[in-house]
Amino acid sequence: MKKYLFILFLLQANPVLSQDIRTARKILDTLTSKTMWGRGYTKDGMSKAADFISSSFKAYGLSPMNGKTFKQHFSYPANTFPGKMAVRLNGKSLIPGKEFVVMPESKGLQGRARLYQKDSITFIHPEQRIILLLSDKLTWSVAPEQSDYTGITVLKTAISGKPQDIELDIENRLQPEFQASNICGLVKGTSKSDSILVMTAHYDHLGGMGADIYFPGANDNASGVSLLLTLARYYARHPQPYSIAFLCFAGEEDGLAGSKYFTEHPLLDLRKIRFLTNVDMVGTGENGITVVNATVHLKEFTLLQKINEEKKYLVKINPRGKAANSDHYFFTEKGVPAFFLYTQGGISAYHDVNDAAFTLPFTEYEDLFRLFVDFHKELMK
Structure with missing residues (x-):
């Protein structure tokens, strides 16, 4: 009986997290499904993923960043293999x-x-x-x-x-102007709405190679989008003093095309961003996480480390310097303070057909969720 009451207490103490990891799993399965066809350049895979994320933002209660639509349309060249x-x-x-x-x-x-x-x-x-x-x-x-x-x-x-x-x-087909969309949503702040925290993740992957084979892209980066969407749902239900923006980029795999376009055509004032955190490949975590730009923003990295040491979320947080290896980069170049975070350990699948949903352990999903909530709370003080 005591054991039963203890388990019941745990479930009641963390109802949001227990719900959100189930939601994250459903999102992961959807984004890696055959219907999405690798969220790439054939069979409308990327546009289907964009529609799914836009619909999720709307269902959660986010507002379009431009006041009209969640989609920011743009184009870029891509060599494709449809047949x-x-x-x-x-x-x-x-x-x-x-x-x-x-x-x-x-x-x-x-x-x-x-x-x-x-x-x-x-x-x-x-x-x-x-x-x-x-x-x-x-x-x-x-x-x-x-x-x-x-x-x-x-x-x-x-x-x-x-x-x-x-x-x-x-068969190949070069598309000089492949049509894509960044998905941009906002939860308006309750008292300091002009100050903004931003979370980003790219939703595109490699798509299909021929008519019969696609690359699911579970860890890269359906994992990041799953975490971002569940955090978006959480913050829509629990608005904060600051506004919190959520950006899902297309074209990351083709040279950071989406984030580059957004920083050149921003839908919010980049000067008002208090901090941006980009997540890419966050489906594991047995060996901790690595934070790019940790040596650039020592104050925020020290804060992140302090929270983790106090709460014992992750086994290790590894610092790394500046790198142009994900969607944080062009924001950094515009003077926006930003981290890029990825997990370490677990599966070795990368840019191959084995990066599938059933292989992804989501080892530290709940701890990452808590870490972000705590980190954001401290940034708003």
């Missing part, structure tokens, strides 16, 4: 995503060739402009341009012997 994606090497058909990936800047090509060995991992056919690399791990990305060659990266264990005869049937 055929077939590679046959030494007579063996390779499985897209699992045994090979196309280099993201590649042009489409249909044909066959005899490869020449350039070094231990590189094989080429100069006339047809074919490059093949052998690798221990397949990692894909997005390119804003199309090159004059077709490149393939093949998993070393996928074939026996040296790559020699290759057949390709690959």
Whole structure:
């Protein structure tokens, strides 16, 4: 009976968190679903994700940052692979995503060739402009341009012997002005609304490689969007003295395109931002977190460390200097004080088909949620 009452007390003491981690899991499953198709450049994956986030902001009670719509439309170039994606090497058909990936800047090509060995991992056919690399791990990305060659990266264990005869049937489509949207919502402050705390996360991922394979992007960065959306719901229900803004960016995987556009066309006064925190790949945490710009903003980092030491949320908070490795960067360049936070430990999947929702432990989700709430409370003092 005592054990039952203790468990009941815990559930009653943290009703918001117990609800929000379930919500976060549902958001994660939705964002990584086949319907969203990797939140990328084919099958309307990114636009479906944008609609989902916009609808969530509206349902939670956030206000559009521009007073009209949650979406900030913009465009940027992207090389896409909407159709055929077939590679046959030494007579063996390779499985897209699992045994090979196309280099993201590649042009489409249909044909066959005899490869020449350039070094231990590189094989080429100069006339047809074919490059093949052998690798221990397949990692894909997005390119804003199309090159004059077709490149393939093949998993070393996928074939026996040296790559020699290759057949390709690959379709690409360069989109000079891919249409995308940043999703921008606001919870207005109760007494000091001109002071703003900002949370950001990119919602785009790599999309699909061909008609049958997509990259779910669970840790990168459905995890960050899940945390951001549940915090948005929490703050909509519990308004704070400061206004709290929530930005979900498109185009991060294609050169930080969305955050760059927002800082050039801001929907709020950047000078009024007290602090910005960007989250990207926050689905683990066994080994703690790393904070980019920690050495730039020592006062805020010391505050974050103090909260964590007192509350024992995370095993470690690692400081890191300035880096142009996520959406905080262009805000930093505009003079906005900002952190970029990511978790460490757990799964090793990154930019591959294995970064799926069922692999993501959300080890420190609740502690991160609490840490952000406490950090924001201190920043508003």
